[in-house]
Amino acid sequence: MRTAYCVDTVRAAERDLMARLPEGALMQRAAAGLAAACADLVGRVYGRRVVLLVGSGDNGGDALYAGARLARRGAGVTAVQLAPGRTHAGGLAALRRAGGRTVAPEDAAGPIRRADLVLDGIVGIGGRGGLREDAARLAALADGSRAAVVAVDLPSGVEADTGEVRGAAVRADLTVTFGTHKPGLLVDPAREYAGSVRLVDIGLDLPGEPDLEALQHADVTRLLPVPGAESDKYRRGVVGIAAGSARYPGAAVLAVAGALRGGAGAVRYVGPAGHAVLARYPETLVSDQGPERAGRVQAWVVGPGAGDDAGTVAQVLASDVPVLIDADGLRLADVGAVRGRTAPTLMTPHAGEAAALLGVSREEVEAGRLAAVRELAGRYGAAVLLKGATTVVAGAGGGGVVRVNPTGTAWLATAGSGDVLSGLSGSLLAAGLSAVDAGSVGAYLHGLAGRFAAVGAPVGAHEVAEAVAGAWRDVVRG
């Protein structure tokens, strides 16, 4: 499991550790890891031109000490001091001893243009809001140069705890972060600014429960349902799909396509698109009697392509099995009915649907995904999976750890892709996974399937469904 912790927790762990170590030891650990990562990135250090963007805090100190290490290995290092009177004194002295030089921000354009490598030590976890004007100018120069940009701890200008980007920020090729990932490194839009991320262990002792976690292959393997020798289709779970309408039969077909790949023993389809479903998937159990009379299921998926069929949504919500609500179902679901449920509920909106439920703009949801997913999970008392550039999953109530999906791909932003995900996660619910596990494992497989199906080219939702089995195998193989 990859984990991320908020700044307050990092600061507390840092204080505890510093009390037990000689002064400056932590910064030396950080700088050593940073210099090593830079050396790996550029291949050969000797003769490289390195520019350090140095702010007034310890983030600048890290950059200076790392710069000193690179200078000792033969790099030409120039530090741009944003606040000359407040630059980290020890770091500056170390750089000068190693032969590095300093320039004022107004003289930085030339060195940045000629640099092979720029280290962004403007701000780290002490930063607030977008970059100030002088810092933003340096960030723009670095962006326009041919140099590789390495962010120290975080790309300066992004919000460490939320992943928000409220103004100008550094765009890095690599971020070298210390002690733990910060939430902003895993959540868009900030994640996009970070480039690839390398974690340097500095020995922080962090609490058991993180603020964010991202499943890895091994975690997913552990959570996937595995049929036992005694399993029959009913023991493996039956997932009911109440989806589609005369107008949108395709949503039903795609939700069933996802459900067939999610580990449930059988898929029961209820709704007006039975013919379309059977034509494509003859193994589906089809009923047109409505959810209450369709026969036993272990979980329901309701909503994809449902149009205005509020009655079906209400019937499903009244059941005593886990329910996944998606698409039109989200709009049609009564808050009180969702809150009153005793079995687990998982809602799977995209940003636009979440915005409508919260009464805010889509941009607001996209800018602050973590806050939005927690807020929705709190209002509905349900687990919520918010789809998008970074898919995030909060447990019912919205408190506690939020799961972040690491496998997404932009190619998944295609019509019907969400229907496949709802079927897949619903199937995992029927197979016995908790709402958060079903959502996050579903998103993980779906993202991986999207990558496998796309391989760098556009892809249709049915191809994503077909690639789920390959994703499953890949996960199990490790």
Ligand SMILES: NC(=O)C1=CN([C@@H]2O[C@H](COP(=O)(O)OP(=O)(O)OC[C@H]3O[C@@H](n4cnc5c(N)ncnc54)[C@H](OP(=O)(O)O)[C@@H]3O)[C@@H](O)[C@H]2O)[C@@H](O)CC1
């Ligand atoms: N935690 C750990 O375990 C370890 C932490 N370490 C390192 O310490 C870093 C934290 O250092 P930190 O606390 O000194 O804060 P930092 O990020 O340098 O920024 C503070 C300065 O930034 C300024 N500033 C603020 N906002 C700004 C903006 N928008 N645009 C421009 N400037 C802005 C603000 O200026 P002021 O408001 O005072 O004018 C203030 O002076 C951490 O990220 C890691 O790199 C490692 O060395 C070892 C282990």
Ligand SMILES: [K+]
């Ligand atoms: K930084």
